[in-house]
Amino acid sequence: MVENSLHRIKKYIDFKGISVSAFEKSVDFSNGSFASQLKNNKSIGSDKLEKILNTYTDLNPEWVFCNIGEMLKDNNSNALNTNITPFESSLNTINDVEALKTIIRTQNQTIKAQEIALLSKETEMNERALIVDAVRKKLIDNFHLSSSISFEQNYLREIKEQEQEIKK
Numbered sequence: 001m002v003e004n005s006l007h008r009i010k011k012y013i014d015f016k017g018i019s020v021s022a023f024e025k026s027v028d029f030s031n032g033s034f035a036s037q038l039k040n041n042k043s044i045g046s047d048k049l050e051k052i053l054n055t056y057t058d059l060n061p062e063w064v065f066c067n068i069g070e071m072l073k074d075n076n077s078n079a080l081n082t083n084i085t086p087f088e089s090s091l092n093t094i095n096d097v098e099a100l101k102t103i104i105r106t107q108n109q110t111i112k113a114q115e116i117a118l119l120s121k122e123t124e125m126n127e128r129a130l131i132v133d134a135v136r137k138k139l140i141d142n143f144h145l146s147s148s149i150s151f152e153q154n155y156l157r158e159i160k161e162q163e164q165e166i167k168k
Contacts, residue, residue, distance in 0.1 A: 005064050006038050009052060012059055012071055027051045046097045061096050 013023050020035045028051060037044060053061055062068040 003067065004041075004043065005049065006034075006042070006044050008064050008067065008071070009034075009044075009059075010038055012056070012064075015071065016056075027055050046101065050097060065096070065100050 010020075013020060018026075020038075021031065023029075024031060024034050027048070029048065034044075036042075049064070053059060053064070058072050060069050060071060060073045063071050
C-alpha cells in the first residue's frame with residue numbers, strides 16, 4: 001500500500017495520542033469522515049488539509065504532502081517566523097497547497113503525454129508486426145514455390161534422361 005497524506009496524518013494523530021474522533025472534531029470534520037477516507041484509501045481535499053494544518057501548526061506541510069523532512073516543524077524555523085500572523089500563516093498554507101496543485105497538474109499532463117507516446121509506440125509495433133508477418137508469409141510461399149519449381153525441374157530432367165535412354 002502506498003502511503004499518502006492521510007496515512008501520514010494518521011501517524012501524526014497516533015504520535016500525538018489523539019483519538020481519530022477527537023481529531024475529527026478538532027478540525028470540524030463530520031463524525032467518521034477521516035476514518036472512512038483512511039479505511040478506503042481515499043484522498044483528502046485541500047480545504048480539509050488546510051483546516052488540519054491551521055489547527056495543528058506543529059505539523060510539517062512538506063512532510064504531509066510530499067513525505068519530505070520531519071513530521072514536526074523545526075523549532076528553529078518557527079522561532080524565525082514568530083512575527084507571522086495567523087492570516088499570513090493561512091496565506092502561506094494556501095500558497096503551499098496551490099503550488100502543490102500546480103505540481104500535480106503538471107505531473108498529470110506529463111503522464112497523459114507519456115500515455116499518448118506509449119500508445120503511438122504500441123501502434124507502431126503492431127504495424128511492424130503485421131509487416132513482419134506478411135514478409136514471413138511471402139518467404140514461406142516463395143520457399144514452397146521454389147521447392148515446387150525444383151521438383152518440377154528434377155522431374156522434367158528425369159523424364160528427359162529416360163527418353164534419352166529409350167532412344168539409345
